[in-house]
Amino acid sequence: xxxxxxxxxxxxxxxxxxxxxxxxxxxxxxxxxxxxxxxxxxxxxxxxxxxxxxxxxxxxxxxxxxxxxxxxxxxxxxxxxxxxxxxxxxxxxxxxxxxxxxxxxxxxxxxxxxxxxxxxxxxxxxxxxxxxxxxxxxxxxxxxxxxxxxxxxxxxxxxxxxxxxxxxxxxxxxxxxxxxxxxxx
Amino acid sequence: xxxxxxxxxxxxxxxxxxxxxxxxxxxxxxxxxxxxxxxxxxxxxxxxxxxxxxxxxxxxxxxxxxxxxxxx
Numbered sequence: 001x002x003x004x005x006x007x008x009x010x011x012x013x014x015x016x017x018x019x020x021x022x023x024x025x026x027x028x029x030x031x032x033x034x035x036x037x038x039x040x041x042x043x044x045x046x047x048x049x050x051x052x053x054x055x056x057x058x059x060x061x062x063x064x065x066x067x068x069x070x071x072x073x074x075x076x077x078x079x080x081x082x083x084x085x086x087x088x089x090x091x092x093x094x095x096x097x098x099x100x101x102x103x104x105x106x107x108x109x110x111x112x113x114x115x116x117x118x119x120x121x122x123x124x125x126x127x128x129x130x131x132x133x134x135x136x137x138x139x140x141x142x143x144x145x146x147x148x149x150x151x152x153x154x155x156x157x158x159x160x161x162x163x164x165x166x167x168x169x170x171x172x173x174x175x176x177x178x179x180x181x182x183x184x185x
Numbered sequence: 186x187x188x189x190x191x192x193x194x195x196x197x198x199x200x201x202x203x204x205x206x207x208x209x210x211x212x213x214x215x216x217x218x219x220x221x222x223x224x225x226x227x228x229x230x231x232x233x234x235x236x237x238x239x240x241x242x243x244x245x246x247x248x249x250x251x252x253x254x255x256x257x
Contacts, residue, residue, distance in 0.1 A: 061233065061240045082241045086229035094221055106210065107217035 039169050042162045043099050046112060049138075049159065050096030056139025057089035064089065067136030071126050091115060105170070112163040119156040127153050 057064045065085035073081070095115060098108035119137070126133045127149040135141070135152035145151060204212055233241050 058232070061236070062238050065240050083229075085240050086233040087225050090225035090228045090232075091221070094225055098221075104217050104221075106214045107221060110214070111218065111221060 039166065042166055043102065046159060046162050046166065047096045047099030050092045050099065050112070050115070052096075053138050054089045054091075054093030054096055057085075057136075058093065059139060061085050061089065063139075064136055067134060070131070070133045071122055072129075072131060073122065073125070099166075109163070109167045113160070113167050116156060116160040116163045120153070120160050123149055123153040123156050 062085075065082060068081045068085055069078075076084075091111070092115060095108055095111050098104055099112060123135065131149065133149055135147040135149065137147070137152060137155075141147040200212075202209075230241070233239055237244075
């Protein structure tokens with residue numbers, strides 16, 4: 001004898017499908033997440049900024065390489081900086097696209113944390129050493145003061161905190177640990 | 186009493202399915218991270234190789250030719 005579908009208790013996935021805007025905590029599906037809208041806003045902002053930064057660097061990787069040289073990063077040979085100058089923009093592009101599309105979030109969000117932490121480290125050492133560098137984060141800046149290390153460091157810290165916030169707060173579309181959602185893979 | 190029939194051997198399952206869920210998730214995360222890094226590296230190498238002003242292996246420019254006037 002088959003049980004009618006209407007008499008069955010709604011599963012978390014069906015509840016999610018019927019209310020796509022209502023988020024649940026990934027580890028506790030019955031508990032609604034408090035940070036749905038902030039997570040969405042931070043995810044989109046960070047994704048758009050990373051996408052913009054990646055495209056701007058891809059447009060002129062030679063200028064990005066020259067910018068990297070002015071940071072005078074210790075213990076990094078020129079060849080490694082050249083390699084970073086061609087791979088970094090693509091990493092930013094992939095991370096930004098992944099955040100915007102909310103795909104592979106278990107890998108994309110730690111990658112966003114790592115990328116923004118690298119920004120903070122590079123800009124922090126330039127700020128502490130009082131180096132006269134142009135940030136080069138978003139290609140050619142509209143205003144010169146936006147590429148000063150102090151301003152860029154503040155912006156990088158904001159991005160880093162946003163990435164950490166995303167990493168530790170997951171919205172309804174994120175796969176929970178141990179929970180397999182094939183439709184998102 | 187008859188002996189129990191032998192249990193047929195089960196086919197081996199992939200490593201990802203044998204792991205507990207938490208480890209499986211971590212396994213998938215590392216695989217995806219490695220794929221992302223590989224994709225970024227390949228894309229970077231290919232686009233840089235196609236550019237006229239390469240960054241990784243810059244083209245060596247020849248010194249400008251010196252014009253030598255023919256001897257009369």
